[in-house]
Amino acid sequence: DAMVIQNPRYQVTQFGKPVTLSCSQTLNHNVMYWYQQKSSQAPKLLFHYYDKDFNNEADTPDNFQSRRPNTSFCFLDIRSPGLGDAAMYLCATSRAGGTEAFFGQGTRLTVV
Amino acid sequence: GIQVEQSPPDLILQEGANSTLRCNFSDSVNNLQWFHQNPWGQLINLFYIPSGTKQNGRLSATTVATERYSLLYISSSQTTDSGVYFCAVITGNQFYFGTGTSLTVIP
Numbered sequence: 001d002a003m004v005i006q007n008p009r010y011q012v013t014q015f016g017k018p019v020t021l022s023c024s025q026t027l028n029h030n031v032m033y034w035y036q037q038k039s040s041q042a043p044k045l046l047f048h049y050y051d052k053d054f055n056n057e058a059d060t061p062d063n064f065q066s067r068r069p070n071t072s073f074c075f076l077d078i079r080s081p082g083l084g085d086a087a088m089y090l091c092a093t094s095r096a097g098g099t100e101a102f103f104g105q106g107t108r109l110t111v112v
Numbered sequence: 113g114i115q116v117e118q119s120p121p122d123l124i125l126q127e128g129a130n131s132t133l134r135c136n137f138s139d140s141v142n143n144l145q146w147f148h149q150n151p152w153g154q155l156i157n158l159f160y161i162p163s164g165t166k167q168n169g170r171l172s173a174t175t176v177a178t179e180r181y182s183l184l185y186i187s188s189s190q191t192t193d194s195g196v197y198f199c200a201v202i203t204g205n206q207f208y209f210g211t212g213t214s215l216t217v218i219p
């Protein structure tokens with residue numbers, strides 16, 4: 001019974017070619033998060049949605065965009081991936097107010 | 113923004129030993145979680161612990177919110193405990209990770 005599902009688990013994309021990562025949840029949580037984790041580093045928050053309200057972290061590059069068409073799904077779009085964007089991308093969900101967060105298995109992105 | 117520091121950054125233990133991992137945070141938080149990141153990169157929930165003490169098998173955690181720290185105790189460590197341990201704090205709806213502790217348990 002996976003609750004937060006990320007697809008694909010592994011993604012290889014070409015330098016500069018747009019790529020979309022997806023996240024779905026069965027928990028009906030109203031907050032969804034996207035994190036970037038590079039090797040040997042802590043996950044870094046890119047942005048989060050509170051319902052349909054989008055909240056971007058100040059240092060998230062413009063190259064990263066997100067869409068949340070409904071409660072269950074959230075997408076991470078990388079418009080022009082660079083070599084430095086190769087990382088693990090993690091999606092998480094929680095209820096509003098700082099309740100327990102649940103993570104997906106992550107998508108490992110390789111840029112060639 | 114809030115700063116979340118973990119110590120020690122690296123830890124090597126002999127199987128069967130006990131250990132304590134620490135998480136310090138710089139401001140008031142709504143909640144705190146501890147995670148274990150496995151070799152495949154998945155974050156496994158260990159504890160959701162805004163305050164007080166919880167235990168789950170060989171692991172236990174204590175959070176003292178008024179003093180802005182949390183501790184994770186691992187007793188009788190096993191090789192499968194190896195990996196990176198993160199604490200993460202929640203302020204409002206923002207969820208920030210600590211710097212992590214990399215644990216290696218040697219047989």
